[in-house]
Amino acid sequence: MKAGGIALLLLFAAGVAHASGYRIDTVTDQLRSPATLAFLPDGRLLVGERPGRLRVIDAQGRVQPQAISGLPDGGLDATSSLIDVVPDPDFAQTRRLFISHMQGTTKANFLRISTARLDGDRLVDLRTLFDAKPAKPGRSNFGGRLLFLPDRTLVFSVGDGFDAREQAQNLRSHLGKLLRLNRDGSVPADNPFVQHGDAAPEVYSVGHRNVQGLAYDEVNRRLYANDHGAKGGDEINLIQPGLNHGWPLVTFGVDYIGARVTPYTALPGLAPPLLHWTPSIAPSAIAVSRSARFPQWQGDLFNAALAGRGVYRVRLDGVREVQQEKLFGELDARIRDVKFGPDGLLYLLTDGAEARLLRVSPAP
Amino acid sequence: MNLRKHRPLILSFLLAVLVAALLGSVIQTQFNLAALQAMGAPMPAEVRLRTTGQDLIGFTPAYAGIVCAAFLVALPVGAWLTRRLSRTLGPWVLALAAVAGVGIALQVTDAVAPMPTLIAATRSTAGTAAMLLGAAVGGLLFALLRLRRRERAA
Secondary structure, X not given: OHHHHHHXXXXXXXXXXXXXXXXXXXXXXXXXXXXXXXXXXXXXXXXXXXXXXXXEEOOOOXXXXXXXXXXXXXXXXXXXXXXXXXXXXXXXXXXEEXXXXXXXXXXXXXXXXXXXXXXXXXXXXXXXXXXXXXXXXXXXXXXXXXXXXXXXOXXXXXXXXXXXXXXXXXXXXXXXXEEEEOOOOOOOOOOOOOOOXXXXXXXXXXXXXXXXXXXXXXXXXXXXXXXOOEEEOEEEEEEOOOOEOOOOOEOOOEOOOOOOOOOEOOOOOOXXXXXXXXOOOOXXXXXXXXXXXXXXXXXXXEEEEOOOOEEEEEEEXXXXXXXXXXXXXXHOOOEEEEEEOOOOOEEEEEOOOOEEEEEEEEOO | OOHHHHHHHHHHHHHHHHHHHHHHHHHHHHHHHHHHHHOOOOOOHXXXXXXXXXXXXXXXXXXHHHHHHHHHHHHHHHHHHHHHOOOOOHHXXXXXXXXXXXXXXXXXXXXXXXXXOOOHHHHOHHHHHHHHHHHHHHHHHHHHHHHHHHHHHO
């Protein structure tokens, strides 16, 4: 009884500490179907909205009434055009943005990476950097997450397009892969399959379904990806050039209708995930915490979740998960993007037609 | 509606749905496993059997729902056509009606569902045709059960 009482007291104390560990402020609630947020070195914040709008939030947190003009017109309707936006690592000099979006029709579409220069509130000098091949039908599994590595190469995900899942194992296809390019669209000479016969030279890693989160940890030089599984089988993967992560030969999930995608959760030669979520949380983004503002979260992975309605914080010891906690469940919101800002604070983008940008800071 | 009077009809219908759904489940598993084999995955008989069994439990309920909806329209239409056209061709007309019904139901499901193709095996013409063969067996079974019933009554 006494032990039970102490346990109850500890549980209560932990709950209070947790609840008072951070504070959430709303930066804006004026967003419409946002997909991604990006920080510019001048203190401004960009929010890409799916219908193909780029909104600007100034350093004081005010949403500019005028969206940035000159975005590429993807051709698909308003539900699924713009996916991600990242500034050039040398944005202060080049003022260039890199944009991923879908291009084509519902019957045949593909991921396009475009780049343009931000001139005031408009994009100029819009160029196509890359088109993923082959085209695929439908509006599922686009991938499209962009990330610059420290060597200034651009890594990005191409989804398997749902119907083309076997293409994730085909080295000649861009579908179901992570790809890597130089900023001018050329292929880095040290890409893993450059010397590999008829493989697509852009391929960086193989066997992904729909990677929506990419994050680089500069401290231990690791690239993490979270892959949006089918019914179950959401994964965090540790990415290394040339590794095959197995989709659809191995997965912990099943198809949405209940059929097995594969009998296997592991096979020789296929890299296992660091962890998987079954049932699904529907991961939409991933961030690594190296913020001095949150010393208690050093090195932890923050996985934004749509169906999971929160952010799943994962602590690793090497490649082993040692702790996991769902954060911000009190918002009861689908989270579309999660990023640590240059101020060290954590920014969350909620999902949907009426969405918010939230800032998480340590409790005073 | 007098349930007792229609019990044989309802049982025949449910049996037809069940057979079409079970056959469809077994068939779609083989198409999915063939795609994995083509990518180099090992497929010993034990794994094939186990996966087929898992799909009978995991896939059949949802697919039976699709088949049931399709048969609710297709089999009465087929029976009506049989009466109008030719009783001797009845089983084949009902088999064709079942194929058409499930074929249309799959199209409607894909049009409504967010993904391009809900059932992976129906991405190819061969896979769709094989699944529809299962539906045909369901339609045929329904016709034969009804025929036998009528012969008994006569």
